[in-house]
Amino acid sequence: MNDLHATRFTLLAGGSDARTEMERAIALSESSACAHVFTRTMFDEARAAVAESAPESRLAGLAFTSKDLFDVAGQPTPAGSAVLAHAPAAQVDSLAVARLRAAGGVLTGRTNMTEFAFSGVGVNPHYGTPANVSDTATPRIPGGSSSGAAISVASGAAFIGLGSDTGGSIRIPAALNGIVGFKNTARLTPADGALPLSTTLDTVCAMTRSVRDAVTAHEILSARQVTPGSVPLSTYRLAVVKNVFLDDLEPVVATAFERTLATLRATGARIQEIELPELADLQVINATGGFSAAESYAWHRLLLERSGAGYDPRVVQRILRGAGMKAHEYIDLIHARRDWIARIEKTLAPFDAVVSPTVPITAPSIASVAPGAERDDEFFRVNALLLRNPSIVNMLDGCAISLPCHTAGELPVGLMLWHAAMHDDAVLAVALQAERALQK
Incomplete structure (x- = not known):
């Protein structure tokens, strides 16, 4: 399947045109592979926008999708919920959507997600759950919370799936679907709208x-130029964190990760195993519920009073953890995180990137975690496993990319390259080299 760069080159060379590519994207969007992917489609608007697109623009009139929590002018922003399905329409596009459009991208639809983005599994009881593209025999979870965005890219229906990542919501579905997901340092991209x-x-x-498409998407969303460099992989110093990140790996994940390390070493990569004992502090730091519980409760508390019965019960359970957090506990959390970040950054300073499995498991079946109290224990077990590795990077205020490292015939496995804040360009540089090595 061609990436954005290859397709744009074909357009410029006259081998295709934006209208043909848009019709292909729409056909895939309407196929069975994209069942439950969209909460709203905009195909007629997309066809009109393509007619006005310029092939020399960065996105050349090609399709992108937007997670349901981004404002699109003239539409409500339900965020995968039923309670906001008829909320007042947004007056303007979110800044992220506006930047992708300004770069020549054409929005084809809003994509399904975990309600209010509160889980890494991707199950939605209101709009259905899109199935992972990797296995047509057994419907498997897409990963979340950016579930529909991932399937739109993995199925070929879009070249860019706009989403958000709070504890892994881009990297988890990227890993489970065999595509690329880049979580930049948070301050680099605007959350307006x-x-x-x-x-x-x-x-x-x-x-x-692809990683090179991730660079393009990030440059557009951040309005900055990436300078990844072109030095060989042997120039970089890489670390593997032995504790926590490698715990309880499913055999197929462990095999893929070890094979990947061997491939990178054969390419000249210098990889050193290290320990991060500070990871043991996270349970204590987040003991009162953590940022997601406190800050989501602050936003949802009045809506919960009015419409709580309409929420996914699993989401309510997690939001309500924030109800009991006291002001001093929240302030203590801020200070504890700042101290924790400083200690981690000191250990990681000698390295250009850290190499880890994105998640320790492959995608389980949708049936095993589908809505229903009798499956709650399994749902929360899977959710905790999926969030474990990627959420550490969010707590670090860091940057990370997930790229596929499985081979043909295996369920998708993600390789995560990561570091602390503002190391984005180095992480992308290593990712470009790693992707090249893994595709040989």
Whole structure:
């Protein structure tokens, strides 16, 4: 499947045209692979926009989708919920949507998500759950919370899936669907016009089909130029964190990760194993509920009073953890995080990037975690496993990218390259090199 760069080159060379590519995207959007992917489609508007597109623009009139929590002018912003389905329409596009449009992208629809972005599984009891594209025999979870955005990219219906990442909501579905998801340092991309989960941890970012497309999407969303460099992989110093990140790996994930490390070493990568004992502090730091619970409760408390019965009970359970947090506990949390970040950054300073499995498991079946109290224990077990590795990077205020590292015939496995805040360009540089090595 061609990525954005290859398709744009074909357009410029006259091998296709934007209208043909848009009709292909719409046909895939309407296919069975995209069942439950969209909460709203805009195909007629997309066809009209393509007629006005310029092939020399960065996105060349090609399709992108937007997670349901971003404002689109003239539409409500339900964020995967039923209680906001008939909310007042947004007056203007969110800044992220506006920037993608200004770069020549054409929005084809709003994508399904975990209600209010509060889980890494991707199950939605209101709009249905889109199935992972990797297995047509057993419907598997898409990962969340940016579930529909991931399937839109993985199925070929879009070149960019705009989403958000609070604890892994871009990287988890990217890993489970075998695509690329880049979570930049949060401050680099604006959250204007995006319904929040946690104002401290939320990051506006995207999923794509390749690392080079991730660079393009990030440059557009952040309005900055990436300077990844072109030095060989052997130039970089990489770390593997042995504790927590490698715990309880499913055999297929462990095999793919070890195979990937061997491939990178054969390419010349210098990889050193390290420990981060500070990871043990996270349970104590977040003991009172953490940022997502406190900040989501602050946003939802009045809506819960009016319409709580319309929420997904699993989402309500997590939001209500924030109801009991006291002001001094929230302030203590801010200070504890700042201290924790400083200690982690000191350990990571000698390295250009850290190499980890994105998540420790492959995608389980939708049936095993579908809505229903009898499956809650399994749902929360899977959710905790999926969030474990990627959420550490959010707590670090860091940046990370997930790219596929499985081989043909295996369920998708993600490789996560990450570091502390503002190391985005180095992480992307290593990712470009790693992707090249893994595709040989």
